[in-house]
Amino acid sequence: MWQQKVNELMKSAGAFRVNGKKASERTQTLTKDVVRASIRVLHERGYKIQDPKNLGERHIEVLVKHWWYCQHKKPKTIQNDLSRLRVFCAMLGKPGMVGSVHKYLPDVDPELLKVRSAAQITKSWSGNGIDLVAKFREVDEREPRLGLMLRLELGFGLRREEVLKCNPHAQDFGQYLQVFPGMGKGGRWRNIPIASTAQRELLDYVKARVPKNKPLGWEHTRAGEAASLEQNIRRYENLMASFGFTKADTGVTGHGLRAQFAENHALLLGMLPPTMGGDSGQLDGADLGVLKMKAAQALGHNRPSVTSAYIGSFKVSDQGQVNDQGREIIRKALRILDVAGLPEIPTERVNNCRVIQNVMTAIGLTLTIEQAHILWAKHARRHGVEWLVPEREIPVLLQASAEAMLNDFLL
Numbered sequence: 329m330w331q332q333k334v335n336e337l338m339k340s341a342g343a344f345r346v347n348g349k350k351a352s353e354r355t356q357t358l359t360k361d362v363v364r365a366s367i368r369v370l371h372e373r374g375y376k377i378q379d380p381k382n383l384g385e386r387h388i389e390v391l392v393k394h395w396w397y398c399q400h401k402k403p404k405t406i407q408n409d410l411s412r413l414r415v416f417c418a419m420l421g422k423p424g425m426v427g428s429v430h431k432y433l434p435d436v437d438p439e440l441l442k443v444r445s446a447a448q449i450t451k452s453w454s455g456n457g458i459d460l461v462a463k464f465r466e467v468d469e470r471e472p473r474l475g476l477m478l479r480l481e482l483g484f485g486l487r488r489e490e491v492l493k494c495n496p497h498a499q500d501f502g503q504y505l506q507v508f509p510g511m512g513k514g515g516r517w518r519n520i521p522i523a524s525t526a527q528r529e530l531l532d533y534v535k536a537r538v539p540k541n542k543p544l545g546w547e548h549t550r551a552g553e554a555a556s557l558e559q560n561i562r563r564y565e566n567l568m569a570s571f572g573f574t575k576a577d578t579g580v581t582g583h584g585l586r587a588q589f590a591e592n593h594a595l596l597l598g599m600l601p602p603t604m605g606g607d608s609g610q611l612d613g614a615d616l617g618v619l620k621m622k623a624a625q626a627l628g629h630n631r632p633s634v635t636s637a638y639i640g641s642f643k644v645s646d647q648g649q650v651n652d653q654g655r656e657i658i659r660k661a662l663r664i665l666d667v668a669g670l671p672e673i674p675t676e677r678v679n680n681c682r683v684i685q686n687v688m689t690a691i692g693l694t695l696t697i698e699q700a701h702i703l704w705a706k707h708a709r710r711h712g713v714e715w716l717v718p719e720r721e722i723p724v725l726l727q728a729s730a731e732a733m734l735n736d737f738l739l
Contacts, residue, residue, distance in 0.1 A: 392429060392433060403441045454710040455588070457736075461712060477544055494511075502522075504521050590638035606640070670696075688722070
């Protein structure tokens with residue numbers, strides 16, 4: 329069987345990258361998945377390949393044209409799949425066989441094949457209309473362990489493999505959550521700052537529900553056998569699909585929680601992401617560079633430019649944090665709230681709302697404590713909790729909530 333031959337080759341040669349460094353489990357799994365899917369497509373197209381060693385350049389051309397013309401894959405997805413096939417073909421002793429996407433699609437406008445790394449629209453769950461607090465409760469009822477994983481993906485931007493390997497008790501260092509060496513992408517470690525009470529609340533919630541010496545991944549398969557990382561990944565993906573957390577069903581994936589973490593972390597740093605309506609009038613070049621580096625490091629990257637894939641591309645300006653356009657966005661939201669029947673504020677939140685009211689008054693915006701409560705509660709829920717104590721960057725965070733509320737209203 330061709331599947332067995334793919335598995336054997338990946339087992340013997342797939343554990344290392346072309347540069348000799350060890351490939352992560354995730355990298356190996358993704359490569360194997362692309363190869364399997366590609367051979368299945370070839371079978372459907374009449375190319376009955378039984379031995380992967382028989383893959384040739386004509387097969388690559390068939391695949392690329394099928395991805396573009398039939399499956400309508402995005403350029404970035406095609407580039408990634410080609411990259412996986414390029415690595416696999418090198419394992420077969422055929423380095424250089426896989427060319428660029430332009431080689432196989434010569435009649436397609438090169439502009440259409442450009443990969444745009446900066447996010448154009450938000451990939452976050454909140455930005456796609458999902459109430460995280462309610463959704464976590466829904467998942468908890470059927471699959472509590474997955475609910476815990478989703479909370480840490482949101483609170484700390486953990487990747488799928490990182491959350492399956494995560495031992496929240498061992499990795500909690502008080503002021504930060506540490507991703508240990510070997511757990512992250514490329515084996516890199518990182519410290520993720522605990523910059524909000526929401527992160528602490530989510531982490532403590534998870535810790536109270538898991539043993540101190542066990543990772544979050546499922547210890548056993550449904551058949552009761554010891555579960556491997558690959559089996560855990562499959563189970564995770566199947567569960568995510570069963571809840572509709574796919575691009576096709578709800579427009580979001582698990583990676584969207586990592587994007588939402590990036591947005592939330594940017595907000596806590598005082599940056600309103602372009603994916604949330606941030607414009608060029610909020611930061612100067614020096615401040616922008618520092619804050620982008622902090623955001624990138626929290627995500628596990630060393631290049632500030634990587635943040636654009638999660639939160640969009642910032643433009644440099646020398647104006648203040650909340651400019652005239654930002655104030656107008658907040659005013660528009662307040663006008664909507666002026667005619668809405670606002671609920672009574674829980675007693676324990678009143679003082680928090682007065683703090684928000686005073687901060688906004690200081691920058692020339694007048695609002696009631698009831699309006700402050702509604703906007704701040706919306707901000708809290710995108711962090712996966714009911715309420716957050718207002719501590720920092722209140723104007724920027726309120727602008728983000730106002731922008732989101734206006735989008736909801738228009739929809």
